[in-house]
Amino acid sequence: MPELPEIETICRGIASSLKNQKVTEVIINQPKLRWPVPKIIQAKLKNAKILNISRRSKYIILSTDKGSLIIHLGMSGQLLVLPKVHPSIKHEHVIINLECGKALSFVDPRRFGCILWTEDDVSKHKLLKTLGPEPLAKEFTGEYIIAKARTKKVAIKQFLMDSHIVCGIGNIYANEAMFLAKIHPKTPVNLINLSKAKILVKKIQQVLTRAIKHGGTTLRDYRNSEGKKGNFKEKLKIYGRKNEPCIICQSTIQHIRQNQRSTYYCPKCQTPS
DNA sequence: ACATTGACCTGGGAGC
DNA sequence: TGCTCCCAGGTCAATG
Numbered sequence: 214m215p216e217l218p219e220i221e222t223i224c225r226g227i228a229s230s231l232k233n234q235k236v237t238e239v240i241i242n243q244p245k246l247r248w249p250v251p252k253i254i255q256a257k258l259k260n261a262k263i264l265n266i267s268r269r270s271k272y273i274i275l276s277t278d279k280g281s282l283i284i285h286l287g288m289s290g291q292l293l294v295l296p297k298v299h300p301s302i303k304h305e306h307v308i309i310n311l312e313c314g315k316a317l318s319f320v321d322p323r324r325f326g327c328i329l330w331t332e333d334d335v336s337k338h339k340l341l342k343t344l345g346p347e348p349l350a351k352e353f354t355g356e357y358i359i360a361k362a363r364t365k366k367v368a369i370k371q372f373l374m375d376s377h378i379v380c381g382i383g384n385i386y387a388n389e390a391m392f393l394a395k396i397h398p399k400t401p402v403n404l405i406n407l408s409k410a411k412i413l414v415k416k417i418q419q420v421l422t423r424a425i426k427h428g429g430t431t432l433r434d435y436r437n438s439e440g441k442k443g444n445f446k447e448k449l450k451i452y453g454r455k456n457e458p459c460i461i462c463q464s465t466i467q468h469i470r471q472n473q474r475s476t477y478y479c480p481k482c483q484t485p486s
Numbered sequence: 487a488c489a490t491t492g493a494c495c496t497g498g499g500a501g502c
Numbered sequence: 503t504g505c506t507c508c509c510a511g512g513t514c515a516a517t518g
Contacts, residue, residue: 216511247494247514271512288512289496304496323495325512340514367489376513383511432511433498452511472490475510 215286217348217381218424219435219443220271223292226438227317228266230294231275235312236261243306247287247327250307254282254330258309269335270344270380280332283340287325293318294438322434345379348417353379355411362402362410369405370398370471373417382417384474385430385452390417391478392451397485398469398476423448451477 215223236258244250261277268274273292275282284292293302297316307319307328319328331338346353361378372378373387382390391398393416396409405413424430429443432453436442446453450460455468459479469476 219511245495247512285512287495288510321495322497323510325494325496365488371489374512385511430511435511474512 215271215290215429215435216383216386216424217268217271218386218421218445219429219437220268220273220286220381221425222429222437222443223286224266224268224273227292227294230313230315230438231263231266231311231317234263234315236263236277236309237312238310240308240310241306242308243304243324246306246321246324247285248329250328251330254328257330257332258282263311269341270347270376271383272341274335276335280330281335283327283329283331283335283338284319285327287321287323287327289323289434290319290321290326291434291436291440292438293320293436293440343377345375345377348379348381348421353414353418355407355414358402358405358410358414359407362405364403366401366403368398368471369396369400369402369413370476372402374474379417381421385432385449386417386420386424388452388475388477389420389449392483393420395482395484397483398471398478400485451479453477 239255239258241250257279261279263275263277265276271285273284295316295318297310297314302320304322305318305320309317335341370387370391373382394413396413424445427445427448428437429435430445431442451466454466454477457466459466459482462481464479464481467478467480
């Protein structure tokens with residue numbers, strides 16, 4: 214569910230509550246997430262001090278003096294900062310109680326998310342070490358896209374959503390960026406030229422930055438760490454607008470499926486190469 | 487090396 | 503009201 218802007222919003226939201234806090238207890242109600250929640254975190258995190266909260270791709274990294282938690286929210290996960298004593302929530306799988314009387318609560322109806330533990334350098338973790346660059350980093354350039362795309366024929370949309378090429382871009386923002394860059398989502402990546410690739414990078418960065426500014430996109434489930442919705446949905450120009458007129462040319466917005474994911478595009482503005 | 491499909495889950499909405 | 507079917511913001515593992 215959440216993409217990079219939503220994860221970034223959550224990280225910023227929980228950071229001030231968690232930083233320098235001591236963990237008093239970890240409660241695991243449901244260890245069966247995408248991968249089992251390691252039971253050892255109950256012992257390891259007891260009395261651990263939370264040092265830092267950061268993000269890599271869509272992973273939230275909670276670093277402590279004993280090791281790091283690697284958290285992914287999958288499609289439906291939420292991380293909430295709540296009072297330690299709070300009304301029970303459906304699908305509240307893991308709760309991390311803090312010395313200050315608050316708790317970090319992991320809620321995830323679909324259980325596609327995960328909570329993992331490492332005492333090693335986080336960037337060496339199996340799931341993180343193969344990730345591509347951050348889309349907002351300066352090494353993500355038009356030249357980088359061309360270099361990665363040269364030997365591939367996949368559709369540009371799938372390419373953008375491959376976290377080993379560039380991480381953090383999910384279905385919504387891939388759709389939005391291609392509309393802004395006027396690229397047809399089915400265009401084989403090896404046909405994208407350098408000037409188009411440069412425009413695409415610029416538009417990806419623009420849409421992600423704007424979404425972060427507006428607290429992310431809530432289609433249905435997404436909530437920030439305070440349980441509030443993001444405001445970027447109303448700013449979406451193409452995603453979810455099947456059969457509506459294109460805001461540029463008034464053509465009817467098309468909806469297709471690519472790899473079991475919804476794609477929206479304007480047949481006139483986004484010309485096939 | 488690259489491309490495609492299945493798998494993991496629950497819940498909401500549409501249609502009958 | 504209740505059933506079935508389809509859809510959903512992710513991404514790894516297995517298969518071709």
